[in-house]
Amino acid sequence: MSAPxxxxxxxxxxxxxxxQRQDERRTRLIDAAVxxxxxxxxxxxxxxxxxxxxxxxxRYMYESFDGSEALLVAAYTYATDTxxxxxxxxxxxxxxxxxxxxxxxxTAFFTTIGEDPRLAKIAFVEIxxxxxxxxxxxxxxxxxxxxxxxxxxxxxFDGSSLPAERKWTLATGMVGAVLLIxxxxxxxxxxxxxxxxxxxxxxxxxxxxxxxxAPCE
Amino acid sequence: MSAPxxxxxxxxxxxxxxxQRQDERRTRLIDAAVxxxxxxxxxxxxxxxxxxxxxxxxRYMYESFDGSEALLVAAYTYATDTxxxxxxxxxxxxxxxxxxxxxxxxTAFFTTIGEDPRLAKIAFVEIxxxxxxxxxxxxxxxxxxxxxxxxxxxxxFDGSSLPAERKWTLATGMVGAVLLIxxxxxxxxxxxxxxxxxxxxxxxxxxxxxxxxAPCE
DNA sequence: ACTATCTGAAACTAGTTGGTGTCAGTTTGA
DNA sequence: TCAAACTGACACCAACTAGTTTCAGATAGT
Numbered sequence: 001m002s003a004p005x006x007x008x009x010x011x012x013x014x015x016x017x018x019x020q021r022q023d024e025r026r027t028r029l030i031d032a033a034v035x036x037x038x039x040x041x042x043x044x045x046x047x048x049x050x051x052x053x054x055x056x057x058x059r060y061m062y063e064s065f066d067g068s069e070a071l072l073v074a075a076y077t078y079a080t081d082t083x084x085x086x087x088x089x090x091x092x093x094x095x096x097x098x099x100x101x102x103x104x105x106x107t108a109f110f111t112t113i114g115e116d117p118r119l120a121k122i123a124f125v126e127i128x129x130x131x132x133x134x135x136x137x138x139x140x141x142x143x144x145x146x147x148x149x150x151x152x153x154x155x156x157f158d159g160s161s162l163p164a165e166r167k168w169t170l171a172t173g174m175v176g177a178v179l180l181i182x183x184x185x186x187x188x189x190x191x192x193x194x195x196x197x198x199x200x201x202x203x204x205x206x207x208x209x210x211x212x213x214a215p216c217e
Numbered sequence: 218m219s220a221p222x223x224x225x226x227x228x229x230x231x232x233x234x235x236x237q238r239q240d241e242r243r244t245r246l247i248d249a250a251v252x253x254x255x256x257x258x259x260x261x262x263x264x265x266x267x268x269x270x271x272x273x274x275x276r277y278m279y280e281s282f283d284g285s286e287a288l289l290v291a292a293y294t295y296a297t298d299t300x301x302x303x304x305x306x307x308x309x310x311x312x313x314x315x316x317x318x319x320x321x322x323x324t325a326f327f328t329t330i331g332e333d334p335r336l337a338k339i340a341f342v343e344i345x346x347x348x349x350x351x352x353x354x355x356x357x358x359x360x361x362x363x364x365x366x367x368x369x370x371x372x373x374f375d376g377s378s379l380p381a382e383r384k385w386t387l388a389t390g391m392v393g394a395v396l397l398i399x400x401x402x403x404x405x406x407x408x409x410x411x412x413x414x415x416x417x418x419x420x421x422x423x424x425x426x427x428x429x430x431a432p433c434e
Numbered sequence: 435a436c437t438a439t440c441t442g443a444a445a446c447t448a449g450t451t452g453g454t455g456t457c458a459g460t461t462t463g464a
Numbered sequence: 465t466c467a468a469a470c471t472g473a474c475a476c477c478a479a480c481t482a483g484t485t486t487c488a489g490a491t492a493g494t
Contacts, residue, residue, distance in 0.1 A: 011462060013470060021470090041346055043260070047452065057472055062453070125352065128345040129258055135342065139404045142397070165409060169398055169417035176397020177390035177421070180359070184389055187356045192382060200386035204394070204425055211424040228492065230440060238440090264482065274442055279483070441490070447483090454476080461470070 026064040028054045033075040038118025042072055042126040069130065073137055076127045079119040080141050084148060086112040091152045098155070102205050105152070106178070106198045113182055114194055120186040124179065146171045153205075159213040170208060177204045243281040245271045250292040255335025259289055259343040286347065290354055293344045296336040297358050301365060303329040308369045315372070319422050322369070323395070323415045330399055331411055337403040341396065363388045370422075376430040387425060394421045 010018030032054035036045045047068050051061050065071045090108030091101050113120040127138050149171050150157055157167050178201045185197050227235030249271035253262045264285050268278050282288045307325030308318050330337040344355050366388050367374055374384050395418045402414050 011469065013461065018470095041348070043346060043348065046450085057474090058453075059472080067452080124345075126346040128341075129260060129343040131258070131260065135404060139401060142401060165413055166417055166420075169409070169414055170420060172401055173394035173398050173417060173421040176400075177394040179397060180393020181386055181390050183393075184356060184359060187352060192386070196382055197386055200383055200390060203383075203387060203428065204390045204421075207424045207428040208421055211420065228439065230491065235440095263480085274444090275483070276442080276485095284482075436494085437492100439490105439492080441488105443488095444486085446485075448481100450481085451479090453478095456475080457473095459471085459473105462468085464466090464468105 022063065025054075025056055025060045028056060029061060029064060029071065030074050030078055033071045034078060034118055034122065037072060037075055037126050038079075038116075038121045041121075042068075042130065069134060072122075072127070072130065073134060075122055076137070076141070079123040080145075082116075082119055083109060083112060083123065084145065088148065088152065098153075098209075099202075099206060101152075102209075103198065103202050106201045106205075107194075109178070110182065110185075110194050110198050110201075113186060114190065117186050117189075120182060124183040124186065142172075142175065145175050149175055153209055156209040156212050162212070167212075170212070174205055174208055177201065239280065242271075242273055242277045245273060246278060246281060246288065247291050247295055250288045251295060251335050251339065254289060254292055254343050255296075255333075255338045258338075259285075259347065286351060289339075289344070289347065290351060292339055293354070293358070296340040297362075299333075299336055300326060300329060300340065301362065305365065305369065315370075315426075316419075316423060318369075319426075320415065320419050323418045323422070324411075326395070327399065327402070327411050327415055327418075330403060331407065334403050334406075337399060341400040341403065359389075359392065362392050366392055370426055373426040373429050379429070384429075387429070391422055391425055394418065 012018075013021060016024070029050065032050050036050050036053050040049075045068070047058060047061055050068070050071065051058050054060075061071070065074065086108040087105045091105035093101070093104055095101060095104075127134060129135070146168065150167070153171075157171075160167065162170070181197055181201055185192065229235075230238060233241070246267065249267050253267050253270055257266075262285070264275060264278055267285070267288065268275050271277075278288070282291065303325040304322045308322035310318070310321055312318060312321070344351060346352070363385065367384070370388075374388075377384065379387070398414055398418055402409065
């Protein structure tokens with residue numbers, strides 16, 4: 001008990017406490033993981049490559065992560081959090097007009113993955129088929145996007161008399177529609193203008209949402 | 218020039234010509250690949266395991282395939298061909314009623330992957346993120362499903378004045394909706410009745426198709 | 435019966451990688 | 465100044481796998 005004791009054990013080094021140093025290394029590793037997994041792919045990546053990209057050595061990899069799979073999950077979480085944030089902030093920005101909010105959400109989403117396709121590659125391609133455990137995380141994360149959609153578009157869903165299970169599956173389909181449009185867009189390296197994919201996604205979402213409340217048949 | 222010369226070189230063995238024997242081995246390998254990749258996953262699979270499952274040795278693996286990746290692609294092609302066949306035959310069965318045909322197609326599709334989830338696992342999970350080359354095949358195959366959808370639902374698309382690019386993206390979204398519903402259904406090991414996922418898929422498809430021809434706003 | 439072809443199993447090679455340990459050199463605090 | 469903590473580079477091992485080769489034995493045609 002004398003100076004800036006941040007955590008329990010360890011001393012400061014280059015002006016940073018032990019916890020802070022470890023956090024910085026962890027962040028650098030996740031950044032490197034996004035870069036490596038998002039460009040060369042997870043399958044062809046090795047622990048060594050990620051560490052080299054981070055400018056660290058394996059030792060610090062195993063300090064913060066159990067193995068390459070844990071690192072992949074961290075990169076995946078970063079990617080999906082970024083996407084979710086952009087969608088939610090787009091959907092809740094200003095205008096109360098439901099139609100405009102859907103468009104804003106889609107614009108924000110496609111802008112985000114257009115600017116950093118690595119996130120899309122990780123979230124839509126690399127994460128799949130790694131292991132049963134990672135598959136489970138993927139499924140749970142996808143469900144969280146479905147839940148997010150239902151929350152954001154709550155009025156439309158509330159106005160429907162469909163059983164909850166059906167609503168959930170409809171929302172899953174809507175997420176899937178946007179997901180595949182985005183995936184193909186990224187895999188094909190943006191052959192279309194962003195406005196076009198936004199407009200199409202918007203059309204699908206509003207078509208299905210419209211059916212929920214005002215069946216036009 | 219004497220007896221049943223089937224192909225160029227080689228002689229009959231156990232009542233089969235050389236070409237027939239090789240074809241049978243190839244088929245057995247693909248069956249084994251579907252089993253192994255569709256249950257344990259491609260990532261944890263080895264050439265040895267697939268060959269053992271097929272009751273053959275590595276030698277015959279390299280007789281018919283360049284490597285495990287080629288075998289994966291063969292299993293993937295088998296899976297997607299099976300799915301496409303079920304969809305198309307469902308969509309073109311009897312009734313001219315557009316609504317019923319969509320329902321039949323979805324029923325056939327979900328029945329197929331419900332009966333053999335290995336196909337879904339391979340087509341929706343295992344195939345992704347293997348290599349740039351396999352990613353390209355995945356993208357092309359997905360596009361072929363989009364093209365199939367547009368062919369089957371041609372009247373609806375023809376009745377729209379949207380630019381071709383937009384139609385294509387809308388169809389991509391529809392494929393994505395069904396895909397994710399199916400993927401989550403399989404990954405979660407069928408928590409819902411098949412009728413429910415069929416009905417939801419049907420709702421989405423008809424909602425979007427309906428928008429194409431008869432905008433209800 | 436005899437020989438050439440074909441088959442199946444296993445041995446072998448060579449390369450890769452995850453994970454751990456070592457050690458010299460640097461920074462901190464007393 | 466000096467010892468203890470920290471860092472980074474690299475060596476190291478053990479396990480695993482793709483792909484090739486070898487060889488004894490089975491099968492077909494003559």
